[in-house]
Amino acid sequence: MTALTKAELIKELNSGKLVVTPMIDPLAQIGRVSIDLRMGNTAAMVRGAGLSHVDPAKYAKDRDSGDFSREQHRRRKLEKLSVPFGEPIVLHAGTLILVPTFEWVQLPPHLMGVVTARSCWAREGLSIATAVFIDPCYNGIITLELANLGQVPIKIYPGMRIAQIALYRAENPQKKCDPHCQSQFYGSFEPDSGDIVKHDIDFLPRSKKMPVG
Amino acid sequence: MLGHKEYLRVEHAGVKQALNETLRHRFNDRYQKFYNECARRLVWIENAIEALDPDEGAPSWISEQLTLASELITRMERSHLEEFAWPFAEELHDLARAITLPPKPLPEKKTPKGASDPRTTLKQINPPFFFFTAEGGMASYSVAVNSQQFPTQAHMDIIPVIFPRSLKEHVLLHVVLAHEIGHVAYRTNPRGxxxxxxxxxxxxxxxxxxxxxxxxxxxxxxxxxxxxxxxxxxxxxxxxxxxxxxxxxxxxxxxxxxxxxxxxxxxxxxxxxxxxxxxxxxxxxxxxxxxxxxxxxxxxxxxxxxxxxxxxxxxxxxxxxxxxxxxxxxxxxxxxxxxxxxxxxxxxxxAVDGVVFPIPEAKLMTHLVKQLSRHLPPSAPEIRYSEDAVGYDIKEVDFRHILFAGWLHWSTLKERDEEDMRKINQLCSKAILHQNGISFWNENLHAVRDPS
Structure with a gap:
């Protein structure tokens, strides 16, 4: 698996198959083997006050309950703030904030992406992604999981280049993207919490009694 | 019994407290103007209350002024960026401001001492303050231009522009707010x-x-x-x-x-x-x-x-x-x-810059519509990237062309439902946000290159 070089990135961008839009400063953003991504304008923060812990079992129970429990769980978990250009958000040590990329990204079937922090930010203690793989055919904003691993709070402003995406060719790709077979975050417009129990529900405790002895 | 003067004092204190409570929220950087204007009006109302004779009735305009201030403050409390499409609101703000600015900058002048209606002079200098808020109801698109009819020592009109909360991201429908801005243009000096x-x-x-x-x-x-x-x-x-x-x-x-x-x-x-x-x-x-x-x-x-x-x-x-x-x-x-x-x-x-819809080039519109048909935000004109490029001219797309592309795309979808409408709106809303970023970047870039 080899990363696309600058010449190949430009070729894919010009063909219209790879889309990173809008690229405000292509000269600065298109690197040797990656494209820089900017921070977008929404910050989704976990509401610590209303949550003692993350429990997949509770999650599964709420998911299968009626609208009220499911929606309450989903809506109360994250607090979303709009952050206009020129205004900062402060990332305190040990906190997690989900932010979207400013750019909209569309990948063709033959390319997959890997998102990482720009090294200059990583050295300040900023971690931007733990789930770094972007599937072929992905379309939408990319959610960055910002965490401050250092001891000093960090201010970040929308529009700053904090992440980068490297593109790799996928072997034996699909001929074209299947709209019915997409990941759960396909078409995202803003960050949201994911479904942590998807396909794992069988490993969670049920309400029925467990066999004793 | 609570006398009318005492009651007005209680109400005044309540409105003042509500104004201060708004400071808990995050608003845009124009908010300070709103706060200062309301605070100024409240001082004026307080003086009027104190001048009242407790044994005589109070003129109705005092309670009307307090009610107006209370309504404005309550609407401002609902003016969180999360409740309406704020990048669209920014564009609308520019449009509304353009038509209410004096044709030529008037010289700063202080209110003459003893003038009977200082509002006349001050409001000519200060264009209205617009703020955006969301309310319930499909028909809540409105501009509360009538709320400024009381005599007051206002330094500027405060005009709430109201979006329907339920249609938060439906920027294609928000276009009708231009009709409401028309009322402001019609009823406001200098061009009315x-x-x-x-x-x-x-x-x-x-x-x-x-x-x-x-x-x-x-x-x-x-x-x-x-x-x-x-x-x-x-x-x-x-x-x-x-x-x-x-x-x-x-x-x-x-x-x-x-x-x-x-x-x-x-x-x-x-x-x-x-x-x-x-x-x-x-x-x-x-x-x-x-x-x-x-x-x-x-x-x-x-x-x-x-x-x-x-x-x-x-x-x-x-x-x-x-x-x-x-x-x-x-x-x-x-x-x-x-x-x-x-x-x-x-x-x-x-005669006013930025008011008239600029007829777009057909090539641009074709590109924007094509972007939408590929489920992409219609954010930018077509760009050819090159390894040898020494610079790119990233142009803003007028937000009205984005909305036009949205309606064009919608009108030609063969099978369509409300989900298509929602997605087109979201893509257009995202594209307008992108223009906000491009504009911010271009302005800062020019400011850095030309600090004067």
Whole structure:
């Protein structure tokens, strides 16, 4: 698996198959083997006050309950703030904030992406992604999981280049993207919490009694 | 017993506290102006309360002023960026501000001592302060331009612009707010008088006795006429002007947005009776206006957009137009009058930078529509990247062209549902946000290169 070089990135961008839009400063953003991504304008923060812990079992129970429990769980978990250009958000040590990329990204079937922090930010203690793989055919904003691993709070402003995406060719790709077979975050417009129990529900405790002895 | 002076003191303290409580929220950087203006008014009201004789009655304007301040503050509390499409609101703010700015900067001057109505002088210098908020209801699109009619020592008008909370991201529908901004333009100095002169050319076409006319032609008799005929007569001219302002400033998108919102509620064919003209009259008038402005458009089978073209806005509008013009209401304003008024208003609007919808290049529109059909935000003109490039000129796309592309794309979808509408709106909303970023970057870049 080899990363696309600058010449190949430009070729894919010009063909219209790879889309990173809008690229405000292509000269600065298109690197040797990656494209820089900017921070977008929404910050989704976990509401610590209303949550003692993350429990997949509770999650599964709420998911299968009626609208009220499911929606309450989903809506109360994250607090979303709009952050206009020129205004900062402060990332305190040990906190997690989900932010979207400013750019909209569309990948063709033959390319997959890997998102990482720009090294200059990583050295300040900023971690931007733990789930770094972007599937072929992905379309939408990319959610960055910002965490401050250092001891000093960090201010970040929308529009700053904090992440980068490297593109790799996928072997034996699909001929074209299947709209019915997409990941759960396909078409995202803003960050949201994911479904942590998807396909794992069988490993969670049920309400029925467990066999004793 | 709580005397009237004591009660007003209690109410005043409550409003003041509510104003301070707003500081808990995050608003945009213009908020300080709102706070200072409200605080200034409250000081003035407090002085008026203190001057009251406890044994005599209080004039009603004091409680009216307190009510107004309380309403404004409560609306401001609902003005979180999360509750409406704020990048669109920023664009609308620029439009509203442009039409209310004095033609030339007036010199700073202090209120002369002893002047009877300092508001006259100060409000000429200070254009209104617009803020955006969301309220419930499909029809909540409005601009509270009437709330400023009390005598006060206001330094500026405060005008809330209201979005429907339930249509948060439906930027294609938000286009109708241009009609409401039209009311601000019509009723606010310095340009209102010019707009009135242009719109009053419509008056000879509007029946003098609307009450009788409505009964004869629409079979509608309003049981309790709220307004006298002459008032309605002038109001209709204002409403026609506001539709025209919407079309001139927002372009062809204004028509499908207006029809989408008014269509379902036009059971009597006399929507908003009696203050608004019948919908058929408005549709017919807009059809002539679009013709005069060459704002008709079409999307060809090969996906290209040609602008302007002689043809229909779209097939469904053509059908609706034909239907409207077959009714008495649709015949109220004749083509000649409509086109003459359109040209006058267009000429008046052209005097203000950024108000008139710029006719886009067909190539740009084709590209934007193509982006939407690929489920991409219509954010940028086509760019050719190169390894040898020494620089790129990243141009902003006018937000109205984005909305126009959205309506064009929607009008040509063969199988469509509300989910398609939602997605197109979200993509267009995202594209407008992108323009906000490009604009911010370009301004800062120029500021760095040219600090002067």
């Amino acid at each position: 008088a010019t707009y009135k002169i242009a719109a009053h050319k419509l008056l000879p076409s509007i029946p003098k006795d609307l009450y009788d006319w409505c009964y004869a032609h629409l079979k509608i008799a309003h049981p309790t006429p709220i307004l006298i005929a002459m008032e309605r007569y002038n109001l209709w001219a204002e409403e026609f002007f506001c539709d025209l302002f919407g079309l001139i400033s927002m372009g062809p998108s204004f028509i499908p947005a207006l029809l989408a919102l008014l269509g379902p509620r036009d059971k009597t064919k006399f929507h908003f009776m009696p203050t608004h003209p019948p919908l058929d009259a408005r549709i017919s008038f807009l059809g002539y206006a679009a013709e005069a402005l060459s704002m008709q458009y079409s999307k060809h089978k090969d996906g290209t957009v040609k602008l302007p073209v002689a043809g229909s806005l779209d097939k469904s509008f053509d059908k609706r137009l034909k239907q409207a013009r077959s009714t008495p209401a649709g015949k109220l304003i004749d083509k000649k009058t409509a086109m003459a008024v359109t040209r006058s208003v267009y000429s008046a609007c052209s």
